Amino acid sequence: MDEAMRVGDEETAxxxxxxxxxxxxxxxxxNEERILDAALDAFASRGYHGARIDAIAAAAGLxxxxxxxxxxxxxxxYLAVLRRTLELWLEPLRELDxxxxxxxxxxxxxxxxxxxxxxxxxxxxxxxxxILQGAxxxxxxxxxxxxxxxxxxxxxxxxxxxxxxxxxxxxxxxxFAIWATTQHYAxxxxxxxAVTGRTLADEGFFEETxxxxxxxxxxxxxxxx
Amino acid sequence: MDEAMRVGDEETAxxxxxxxxxxxxxxxxxNEERILDAALDAFASRGYHGARIDAIAAAAGLxxxxxxxxxxxxxxxYLAVLRRTLELWLEPLRELDxxxxxxxxxxxxxxxxxxxxxxxxxxxxxxxxxILQGAxxxxxxxxxxxxxxxxxxxxxxxxxxxxxxxxxxxxxxxxFAIWATTQHYAxxxxxxxAVTGRTLADEGFFEETxxxxxxxxxxxxxxxx
DNA sequence: GTCTATAAGCGGATAGAC
DNA sequence: GTCTATCCGCTTATAGAC
Numbered sequence: 001m002d003e004a005m006r007v008g009d010e011e012t013a014x015x016x017x018x019x020x021x022x023x024x025x026x027x028x029x030x031n032e033e034r035i036l037d038a039a040l041d042a043f044a045s046r047g048y049h050g051a052r053i054d055a056i057a058a059a060a061g062l063x064x065x066x067x068x069x070x071x072x073x074x075x076x077x078y079l080a081v082l083r084r085t086l087e088l089w090l091e092p093l094r095e096l097d098x099x100x101x102x103x104x105x106x107x108x109x110x111x112x113x114x115x116x117x118x119x120x121x122x123x124x125x126x127x128x129x130x131i132l133q134g135a136x137x138x139x140x141x142x143x144x145x146x147x148x149x150x151x152x153x154x155x156x157x158x159x160x161x162x163x164x165x166x167x168x169x170x171x172x173x174x175x176f177a178i179w180a181t182t183q184h185y186a187x188x189x190x191x192x193x194a195v196t197g198r199t200l201a202d203e204g205f206f207e208e209t210x211x212x213x214x215x216x217x218x219x220x221x222x223x224x225x
Numbered sequence: 226m227d228e229a230m231r232v233g234d235e236e237t238a239x240x241x242x243x244x245x246x247x248x249x250x251x252x253x254x255x256n257e258e259r260i261l262d263a264a265l266d267a268f269a270s271r272g273y274h275g276a277r278i279d280a281i282a283a284a285a286g287l288x289x290x291x292x293x294x295x296x297x298x299x300x301x302x303y304l305a306v307l308r309r310t311l312e313l314w315l316e317p318l319r320e321l322d323x324x325x326x327x328x329x330x331x332x333x334x335x336x337x338x339x340x341x342x343x344x345x346x347x348x349x350x351x352x353x354x355x356i357l358q359g360a361x362x363x364x365x366x367x368x369x370x371x372x373x374x375x376x377x378x379x380x381x382x383x384x385x386x387x388x389x390x391x392x393x394x395x396x397x398x399x400x401f402a403i404w405a406t407t408q409h410y411a412x413x414x415x416x417x418x419a420v421t422g423r424t425l426a427d428e429g430f431f432e433e434t435x436x437x438x439x440x441x442x443x444x445x446x447x448x449x450x
Numbered sequence: 451g452t453c454t455a456t457a458a459g460c461g462g463a464t465a466g467a468c
Numbered sequence: 469g470t471c472t473a474t475c476c477g478c479t480t481a482t483a484g485a486c
Contacts, residue, residue: 028469045358049274053462066470068463103447125357128412132350132357133270135415142419150420167448172421173437174446180409181402187353188405190360194367195375196397212398220445221399222328223392253451278480291452293481 005075007082008140032070034060039081044122047129048078082130082137085123092116093149093175098156102165107214110178114210117186118200124186150175174217181213230300232307233365257295259285264306269347272354273303307355307362310348317341318374318400323381327390332439335403339435342411343425349411375400399442406438 024032038059042051053074057067071077092112097105117124130138154171161168185192185200192198198205249257263284267276278299282292296302317337322330342349355363379396386393410417410425417423423430 025469031469047272047274047354047358049272050358063471064462065464065472069469072463074462106446128357129272129354131413131416132353133272133275135419139415139419142416146416147420164448167440167444167446169441169446170433170437173434173441176409176417177402177406177438177441180405180413184401184405188356190364191356191367191371192401194360194364195372208395209398212395213402215392216394216398216402216445217441218445218447219392220441220443221331221392221394222443223389224449250451256451288453289480290454290482294451297481299480 005079006137006140007079007086008138008144028070031060031062035062035067035070035077036081036084039077040085040122040126043078043081044125044129053077079137081126085126086141088116088120088123089127090145090149093153096153096156098159102160103218106178106218110182110214110217111210113178113182114185114200114206114213117182117184118206121186121189124183128183128187177217181217185209230304231365232304232311232362233369253295256285256287260287260292260295260302261306261309264302265310265347265351268303268306269350269354278302304362306351310351311366313341313345313348314352315370315374318378321378321381323384327385328443331403331443335407335439335442336435338403338407339410339425339431339438342407342409343431346411346414349408353408353412402442406442410434 035056038056039051042056042059046052051074053067054064056077057064060067067077071080092109095112096109100108127138130136131142135142150172153175157166157171157174160166161171189199196205200206200209260281263281264276267281267284271277276299278292279289281302282289285292292302296305317334320337321334325333352363355361356367360367375397378400382391382396382399385391386396414424421430425431425434
């Protein structure tokens with residue numbers, strides 16, 4: 001993997017996510033989308049090195065050379081997948097709203113993140129794999145935009161704590177706990193399925209889990225009173 | 226990767242973890258240990274396909290053919306690493322003790338798991354990678370020994386709930402939440418470091434995190450009273 | 451047990467016709 | 469834009485001397 005070009009380096013990156021800058025047809029656009037979808041699944045379930053471009057091409061209904069017409073290298077394809085998924089990944093935290101009631105705001109955030117784990121498990125796994133391996137390509141996103149966003153939101157949490165509207169929990173610990181618990185159901189779905197026999201696709205399990213996480217994170221496991 | 230032989234299939238597996246059944250010297254034992262240590266780091270940080278056996282050999286201070294004298298194939302080496310780490314991984318949950326006070330027992334479990342994330346981050350990452358990719362080799366461990374262990378412990382939690390010593394939280398949700406939050410600091414250490422600037426190796430951060438997780442999981446984020 | 455040298459095969463990437 | 473055929477480097481694994 002060419003680590004010289006990272007996701008954060010928008011200047012040095014290909015201007016468009018796509019492979020070429022010239023004119024493109026609607027059929028070409030559609031192919032690109034299908035390739036990116038197939039690549040997301042492949043990279044998420046097998047990792048960068050484990051993914052095979054001929055398998056991605058087959059899943060997208062193209063030949064291997066034809067895929068490489070759209071994305072010149074495996075690296076470029078991986079980068080394009082990462083970029084396309086990035087905004088989606090950062091977005092839920094952005095919605096954490098100072099103006100709302102703390103309980104309602106945190107409940108909504110947990111629900112949003114858990115729905116993301118249900119609806120886009122491959123995206124969650126892709127970022128998990130990338131970060132697990134030291135975030136070679138996402139590094140600058142983590143200590144740039146992500147850190148800035150987290151700083152902004154921890155300030156909101158601190159304000160709530162100062163106002164007595166939130167218990168004096170460490171804001172980073174709380175945010176990490178919400179990420180970890182909700183993403184767990186996507187990233188470790190095979191383990192969750194092995195232990196419980198259920199997945200988030202099961203609507204009842206989703207609702208029980210959402211309710212259970214909210215109760216646990218907001219009210220704790222010890223009896224109140 | 227040869228998926229025909231899984232970690233759970235002890236019958237069909239090599240009798241010893243090592244490569245040969247015959248006599249082995251103390252130097253040979255030491256080499257095996259060094260290989261397994263190097264292999265754990267490599268597989269955890271680069272994944273099965275990304276790990277290179279010549280790099281593992283170099284890290285262990287041997288030539289590549291010499292490593293292959295100890296472990297005939299890359300697959301056998303990966304399997305041996307997974308087996309050696311398995312017991313260590315299952316052990317903390319075993320210690321969750323019905324006889325103890327629920328609060329003390331859960332505090333101890335969180336502390337144990339967090340210390341594991343600090344002391345053996347590669348082991349945590351290795352299992353995370355394996356489970357993330359669908360647990361091709363650990364599958365039978367998850368729905369066998371792990372499920373049995375979890376069933377046993379959820380029964381304890383249910384007992385505590387029935388006795389009013391624990392709030393009515395779903396036992397699976399609680400166990401998953403403890404796993405997810407504590408393992409997060411090992412598996413996503415690069416993200417934690419990017420956002421907070423600290424790691425569990427920092428004793429102050431470890432203690433704050435342990436305290437913070439215990440407070441959050443046991444007492445919740447909302448003010449009591 | 452350990453090495454140097456080499457075989458064997460896979461998988462990313464290219465050539466070039468259509 | 470899409471394909472068939474092919475190249476070539478890289479990595480696992482083996483041969484065989486020491």
